[in-house]
Amino acid sequence: MAEVVRNKRVVLRNYVTGFPKESDMEVVEGTVTLKVPQGSKEVLLKNLYLSCDPFMRNLMNKPQEGTESSTTLNYSAGSAIGGFGVSKVIDSGSLDYKYGDLVWGITKWEEYSLVPSAQIISKIEHSHDVPLSYYTGILGMPGVTAYAGLFEVGSLQKGERVFVSAASGAVGQLVGQFAKLTDCYVVGSAGSKDKVDLLKNKFGFDEGFNYKEEPDLNAALKRYFPEGIDVYFENVGGKTLDAVLLNMRVNGRIPACGMISQYNLTQPEGVTNLANIVFKKIRMQGFNFFDYVHLYPKFLEFVLSHLREGKIRYVEDIAEGLENGPAALVGLFSGRNFGKQVLLVARE
Amino acid sequence: MAEVVRNKRVVLRNYVTGFPKESDMEVVEGTVTLKVPQGSKEVLLKNLYLSCDPFMRNLMNKPQEGTESSTTLNYSAGSAIGGFGVSKVIDSGSLDYKYGDLVWGITKWEEYSLVPSAQIISKIEHSHDVPLSYYTGILGMPGVTAYAGLFEVGSLQKGERVFVSAASGAVGQLVGQFAKLTDCYVVGSAGSKDKVDLLKNKFGFDEGFNYKEEPDLNAALKRYFPEGIDVYFENVGGKTLDAVLLNMRVNGRIPACGMISQYNLTQPEGVTNLANIVFKKIRMQGFNFFDYVHLYPKFLEFVLSHLREGKIRYVEDIAEGLENGPAALVGLFSGRNFGKQVLLVARE
Numbered sequence: 001m002a003e004v005v006r007n008k009r010v011v012l013r014n015y016v017t018g019f020p021k022e023s024d025m026e027v028v029e030g031t032v033t034l035k036v037p038q039g040s041k042e043v044l045l046k047n048l049y050l051s052c053d054p055f056m057r058n059l060m061n062k063p064q065e066g067t068e069s070s071t072t073l074n075y076s077a078g079s080a081i082g083g084f085g086v087s088k089v090i091d092s093g094s095l096d097y098k099y100g101d102l103v104w105g106i107t108k109w110e111e112y113s114l115v116p117s118a119q120i121i122s123k124i125e126h127s128h129d130v131p132l133s134y135y136t137g138i139l140g141m142p143g144v145t146a147y148a149g150l151f152e153v154g155s156l157q158k159g160e161r162v163f164v165s166a167a168s169g170a171v172g173q174l175v176g177q178f179a180k181l182t183d184c185y186v187v188g189s190a191g192s193k194d195k196v197d198l199l200k201n202k203f204g205f206d207e208g209f210n211y212k213e214e215p216d217l218n219a220a221l222k223r224y225f226p227e228g229i230d231v232y233f234e235n236v237g238g239k240t241l242d243a244v245l246l247n248m249r250v251n252g253r254i255p256a257c258g259m260i261s262q263y264n265l266t267q268p269e270g271v272t273n274l275a276n277i278v279f280k281k282i283r284m285q286g287f288n289f290f291d292y293v294h295l296y297p298k299f300l301e302f303v304l305s306h307l308r309e310g311k312i313r314y315v316e317d318i319a320e321g322l323e324n325g326p327a328a329l330v331g332l333f334s335g336r337n338f339g340k341q342v343l344l345v346a347r348e
Numbered sequence: 349m350a351e352v353v354r355n356k357r358v359v360l361r362n363y364v365t366g367f368p369k370e371s372d373m374e375v376v377e378g379t380v381t382l383k384v385p386q387g388s389k390e391v392l393l394k395n396l397y398l399s400c401d402p403f404m405r406n407l408m409n410k411p412q413e414g415t416e417s418s419t420t421l422n423y424s425a426g427s428a429i430g431g432f433g434v435s436k437v438i439d440s441g442s443l444d445y446k447y448g449d450l451v452w453g454i455t456k457w458e459e460y461s462l463v464p465s466a467q468i469i470s471k472i473e474h475s476h477d478v479p480l481s482y483y484t485g486i487l488g489m490p491g492v493t494a495y496a497g498l499f500e501v502g503s504l505q506k507g508e509r510v511f512v513s514a515a516s517g518a519v520g521q522l523v524g525q526f527a528k529l530t531d532c533y534v535v536g537s538a539g540s541k542d543k544v545d546l547l548k549n550k551f552g553f554d555e556g557f558n559y560k561e562e563p564d565l566n567a568a569l570k571r572y573f574p575e576g577i578d579v580y581f582e583n584v585g586g587k588t589l590d591a592v593l594l595n596m597r598v599n600g601r602i603p604a605c606g607m608i609s610q611y612n613l614t615q616p617e618g619v620t621n622l623a624n625i626v627f628k629k630i631r632m633q634g635f636n637f638f639d640y641v642h643l644y645p646k647f648l649e650f651v652l653s654h655l656r657e658g659k660i661r662y663v664e665d666i667a668e669g670l671e672n673g674p675a676a677l678v679g680l681f682s683g684r685n686f687g688k689q690v691l692l693v694a695r696e
Contacts, residue, residue: 234626256625277604
C-alpha cells in the first residue's frame with residue numbers, strides 16, 4: 001500500500017486585477033499518495049525549489065474567451081498555481097525518469113506534484129559546487145531567456161551598446177554579464193541604490209542608474225548613450241520603453257522579454273515614440289523560453305564553464321517555505337527582491 | 349556653348365511642425381545649364397514624373413542635432429525638396445548613363461536636376477504597354493517596399509491572415525494583391541467608401557472597411573479576423589496599431605513601413621497594448637526600401653508578368669505641373685489622393 005502524506009499547496013483564490021496581493025492566494029493542506037497511479041505515464045515530483053517569475057502575474061488574469069495563448073500553463077481560481085521548479089522524482093510512470101532523479105521544469109506550487117513527463121525540461125547532473133537552486137535561474141529558464149534574447153532574438157554583435165532594464169533581476173543580471181563577455185558596453189537600470197551598486201560592483205556593468213531617481217529618462221539615456229543604443233533588452237515596458245525609442249540607433253534591436261511595469265495596470269501607459277521603429281528600422285520582437293529549449297545543452301556548457309571560472313556572478317534572494325510563497329511572488333512587482341527570487345520548499 | 353533654360357523648382361520655405369500646408373512650399377524659377385560641368389561625374393536629369401510619398405513629411409522637420417538618420421535625403425529650408433522620380437538623362441558625366449536613357453531614382457522637385465549617379469536606382473527598359481509613371485509606384489520604390497515588407501520582413505506564408513492599413517495607397521494596394529497571389533485572406537482599411545469599394549471590387553481584397561466609420565476598431569478587427577491576424581502591414585500607427593495588437597495571433601509579424609497618422613502630431617498618440625508583443629511573441633520591424641534594392645530585378649520580373657497577365661491592378665492619381673506639386677504632396681496627409689499620388693512634370 002502506497003504511503004499517503006500531507007501536501008501543502010498555494011492556491012489562487014480568485015482571478016486578479018491590478019496589483020496582486022498576498023491575499024489573492026492561500027496555502028491549503030491536502031494529501032497525496034506517493035505513487036503514480038497504475039497505468040499512468042506521469043511523474044510524481046517532490047518540489048525542492050520554486051521559481052518566482054514575472055510572467056506568472058499574467059496567468060492570474062481571468063482567461064479571455066477566444067484569446068490565443070502562447071503557453072499551455074494556465075491558472076484556475078481555486079487551484080494551485082504553477083511555474084518553473086527544481087524537483088526530485090519520487091515515482092515515475094515514464095521510462096525516462098526514475099526515483100531519485102533531480103529534474104527542472106514546470107511544476108505546481110505544492111510539496112508534491114504529479115506532472116506529465118513532457119513538463120520536465122531537463123534532468124540535472126548535480127555537482128556540489130553549483131547550488132541546486134541555480135536551476136531556477138542562471139542554469140534554467142531565466143538563463144536561456146537572457147542568452148536566446150541577446151544572441152538569437154537580439155543578434156548581439158561584439159562591441160555593441162546594450163541597455164537592460166530590471167537589470168538586477170533574474171534575467172537582467174545575466175543579460176548584462178553575457179553582453180560584457182561579448183565585449184559590449186552595458187548599462188542597466190534598477191529600482192534602488194543597492195541594486196545599482198550590485199550592477200556596477202558585482203556584475204561588472206559599465207554603468208547603472210536608479211530609474212526612480214531620474215525625472216527625465218530620455219536625458220538619463222542620452223547621458224549614458226550619447227551615440228545611441230544598439231540593443232535594448234526589454235523587461236519593463238511603459239515609460240522606459242518610450243524613452244529608449246528616442247535613443248535607439250539605426251538597425252537597433254529590442255528583444256522583448258517582459259513588460260513588468262504594465263502587468264498590474266488596468267490602463268497601461270501609452271507609448272508615444274513608436275514611429276522611431278520605422279525611422280530607425282528597429283526590430284522589436286517578443287519571445288519566450290519555450291522556443292529556445294533546444295539551445296539548452298549548448299547554453300549550459302557556456303554558462304557552467306564561465307560560472308566555474310568566476311567570470312559570471314549570480315545573486316539570488318531565497319524565501320523559505322510555501323507559506324512565504326505568496327509574499328515572495330507578490331514582492332516581484334514592487335521590486336522587493338534583491339536578485340533572482342526563489343522559494344525553497346524542501347532541502348531534498 | 350551649352351544651352352541655359354528655365355528651371356522651376358518646389359522649395360521648402362521653412363521647416364514644418366504639425367500638418368504641412370501648401371504654403372510651406374513655394375514654386376520658384378531659376379535657370380539651369382543643360383550640361384554636366386566639366387570633370388563632374390554627375391548626371392543631368394529632366395524630371396518627368398515625381399512621386400509623392402508619406403516619408404517626405406519627415407524630411408520637412410527641422411533636423412535634430414545628434415540624431416542619426418537612416419536616409420541620406422534631407423531637406424534644407426530654402427532649397428528644393430526631393431524624392432523618387434522618373435527622369436530622362438540629358439547629359440552624363442558617368443559612363444553608366446547616356447543621353448536619352450530613362451531612369452528612376454532619387455531626384456529633386458524641379459524641371460532639371462544634377463544628381464550623383466549613385467542616386468539613380470535603375471535604368472528603365474521602357475515598353476509602351478506599361479506607363480512610365482508606374483516606375484514611381486508599382487514598378488518602383490513602393491512596389492519593392494510592399495514586396496520586401498510582406499515576404500522578407502513579414503515572412504508571409506501561404507494561407508495566412510493579412511491586414512493592411514492605408515490599403516488603397518501606393519504600397520497598400522500592392523500589399524493586398526501580393527498577399528492574394530499568395531493565397532492569403534486579406535482585409536484592408538481606408539478612409540472613404542470609394543476607397544473601400546476599390547479594395548474589394550478592383551484589387552480583389554476579401555474585405556475592406558472605412559476606419560472613419562468604425563467607432564471601435566478592435567470590434568471591427570474582431571469581426572473580420574475572428575481567429576486573429578498573422579501579418580499586419582503597418583502604414584498608419586496610432587489607434588489602428590493599438591487595436592491590431594489586441595488581435596494579433598501568436599508569432600504574428602508587423603512589418604512597419606510607415607506611421608502616417610502620427611507624422612503631423614506634435615504629441616503622438618499613446619499605444620497601450622504593446623505587452624501583446626511579449627505575450628504573443630510578435631515581431632515588429634521597421635524597414636525601408638533601401639535595404640532591399642538588391643531584390644529589384646527579381647521583383648520586377650515577378651510584378652511585370654502578373655501585371656501583363658492582368659492579375660495585378662494598379663490605380664494612380666496623377667496631378668500635373670510643378671505648381672500643383674505642393675497641393676498633391678500635402679493631400680497625402682488628408683487622404684485626398686485616390687490611389688498612388690504622382691506628379692507629372694513633363695511628358696518627355
